[in-house]
Amino acid sequence: MNSLVPDAPRAQKIMSSDGLQLATYDFGDADAPTVLAVHGFASSALVNWHATGWTRDLTRAGYRVIALDQRGHGESDKPHDPSAYSMEQLVADLVVVMDTYLIDEAVYAGYSLGARVGWQAALDLPGRITRAVLGGIPDGQPLTRLRTNEARAFIETGAEVEDRITRAYVTMASAIPGNDLEALMSLVDGMRDGIQPDPSHPPLQPVLFATGSDDAILERSRSLSEATPNGVFYEIPGRNHFNAPTSRHFRTAAIEFLRAQTHGM
Numbered sequence: 623m624n625s626l627v628p629d630a631p632r633a634q635k636i637m638s639s640d641g642l643q644l645a646t647y648d649f650g651d652a653d654a655p656t657v658l659a660v661h662g663f664a665s666s667a668l669v670n671w672h673a674t675g676w677t678r679d680l681t682r683a684g685y686r687v688i689a690l691d692q693r694g695h696g697e698s699d700k701p702h703d704p705s706a707y708s709m710e711q712l713v714a715d716l717v718v719v720m721d722t723y724l725i726d727e728a729v730y731a732g733y734s735l736g737a738r739v740g741w742q743a744a745l746d747l748p749g750r751i752t753r754a755v756l757g758g759i760p761d762g763q764p765l766t767r768l769r770t771n772e773a774r775a776f777i778e779t780g781a782e783v784e785d786r787i788t789r790a791y792v793t794m795a796s797a798i799p800g801n802d803l804e805a806l807m808s809l810v811d812g813m814r815d816g817i818q819p820d821p822s823h824p825p826l827q828p829v830l831f832a833t834g835s836d837d838a839i840l841e842r843s844r845s846l847s848e849a850t851p852n853g854v855f856y857e858i859p860g861r862n863h864f865n866a867p868t869s870r871h872f873r874t875a876a877i878e879f880l881r882a883q884t885h886g887m
Contacts, residue, residue, distance in 0.1 A: 626675070626678075627672065627673060627675060627677075627678055628677075628678060630647060630668050630672050630677075631647055631648055631649065633645035633646065633647060633691070633696075633697045634646050634647070634648065635697075636718060636719065636722045637718070638693065638711075638714070638715050638718055639711075639714050639715075639718060640706070640711065642693055642698065642699040642701065642706070643698060643699045644690060644691065644692075644693065644698045644699070644715055644718070644719065645667070645690070645691040645696055645697035645698045646667075646688060646689065646690050646691070646719055646722075646723075647667050647668065647672070647687075647688070647689045647690075648686070648687075648688055648723070649672075649677045649680075649681050649686065649687040649688075649689070650677075650680070650681035650685060650686040650687055651681075651684075651686055652686060653686075654681075654684055654685050654686040655684070655685055655686065655728075655729065656685070656686045656687075656688055656723075656725050656727075656728040656729070657680055657685045657686070657687045657688070657728065657729050657730070657731050657880070658688050658690070658716065658719070658720065658725075658728040658729070658730050658731070658751075659671045659676065659677075659680075659687050659688070659689040659690070659731045659732075659736075660689075660690055660692065660716070660730070660731070660733075660736030660739055660740060661689070661690075661691070661692065661695065661696075661732075661733060661734075661735075661736050662733045662734030662735045662736050662737075662758065662867075663734055663735040663765065663791070663795075663806070663809070664695070664791065664794055664795035664798065664801060664806055665695065665733075665734075665798065666691050666695050666696030666697075666798070666800075667689035667690055667691050667696055668689075668696070669696075669798060670733055670736070670867050671687070671689050671731075671867075672689070674867045674868045674873075675868075675870070675873060676731070676867070676873055677689065679873050679877060680731075680877065683877050683880075683881065685729075685880070688719060688720075688723055688725070688728070690715070690716070690719055692712060692715065692735070692736070692739070693706065693707065693711070693712070693715060693809075694706075694707065694802070694805040694806060694808070694809045695801075695806075696800065697800075700802040700805035701805065701808065702804050702805055702808050703808060703812075704808045704809075704811040704812035705812060706808070706812065707808060707809040707811075707812030707813055708812055708813065708816055709738070709739065709742050709813060709816045709817040710816075710817075712739045712742075713739060713742050713743050713746055713747075716739070716743050716747075717747070717750075720750060725750075726750065727749070727750050727751070727752050728750065728751065728752070729751070729752055729753045729754065729755075729880055730743060730744065730751050730753070730754040730755065730756075731754070731755045731757075731876065732754070732755070732756055732757065732759075733757040733758050733866070733867055734757070734758045734759070734760065734863065735765070737756035737757055737758060737759035738759060738760070738818075738819060740754050740756050740759075741754075741756060741759060741819045741824075741825060741846075742817055742819075744825035744827050744829065745823070745825050748825070748826065748827065751825075751827060752827060753827055753828045753829070753879075753880065754825070754827060754828075754829045754830070755829075755830045755832065755876045755879060755880070756829055756830070756831050756832070757831075757832045757833070757858075757866060757867065757872065757876075758832070758833050758834065758837060758839065758843070758863050758866055759819065759831060759833070759839075759843050759846060760839045760842065760843070765810050765813065765814075766814055767785075767787050767788075768785075768787065768788050768791055768807075768810050769783075769785045769788045770788075770807040770810050770811055772784060772785055772788050773788055773791075773792050773803065773807050774804070774807055776792060776803075777803050777804055777807075794864060819846055821845060821846055821849035821850075822849070824846070824849050824850040824851065824853070825850065826851055827852060828852040828854075828879075828882075829847070829850050829852060829853045829854070830853075830854055830855075830856060830875065830876060830879040831843055831844070831846060831847035831850070831853055831854070831855045831856070832855070832856040832857075832858055832866075832872055832875060832876065833855075833857065833858060833866070834857075834858045834860075834861030834862050834863060834865070834866040834869075835857050835858060835859055835860060835861065836860065836861060836862040837861070837862050837863045837866065838863070839863065840857070843855070844857075854879070856872070856875045858871060858872045858875075859871055
């Protein structure tokens with residue numbers, strides 16, 4: 623039986639400002655409006671956006687999709703030094719991607735960690751990020767609560783992870799081929815005391831916030847939406863934090879939101 627999702631293009635590697643190779647994927651017509659798609663923690667561009675049907679539906683809707691494997695993920699380099707991971711550097715990686723592809727402006731689609739990066743990118747790059755879809759955007763608490771010492775003990779010795787949240791993330795990350803748990807824990811440590819979404823200083827662009835009805839961060843996400851002058855909120859029915867990207871309802875709501883810009887509404 624043939625897959626309903628077309629084959630993915632090969633990764634195209636570009637160089638970050640600090641010398642790391644970043645994997646990017648280009649879908650659709652190069653002359654179409656661009657969606658910059660950025661995945662969540664312990665996921666990848668292809669797992670988050672391609673295997674779930676997003677790239678198929680966005681290109682059918684008339685968009686070009688540039689998807690990025692964030693540093694520490696997918697086919698991108700995976701440093702083990704926590705200093706390689708900061709919100710400032712993750713946003714700088716987006717600038718490099720846009721500059722390399724000669725993209726002056728784009729709409730943004732981010733999930734979880736990618737949504738946190740998108741919030742900051744919308745603030746830092748108001749002339750280049752024109753509209754954003756921020757799915758499952760947390761306030762940083764889930765990653766902050768990860769006990770990286772337990773995760774590293776598991777990596778080194780196979781010791782049981784006692785903390786429930788840490789165990790859930792380690793189990794999820796371990797299930798995705800190619801993940802480097804040490805790099806992912808370094809990302810958590812590197813971002814632990816960094817920039818968090820601040821409802822008193824929201825982006826001014828139109829933003830669609832979307833979070834699963836069964837996600838523990840639902841109300842915190844809704845609060846960020848309410849604090850955003852041009853924010854709207856969509857509750858993804860019957861989804862939690864880990865399976866929300868697979869929701870057809872989420873994809874449909876996002877495309878309708880993006881089309882509002884395309885048609886000048």
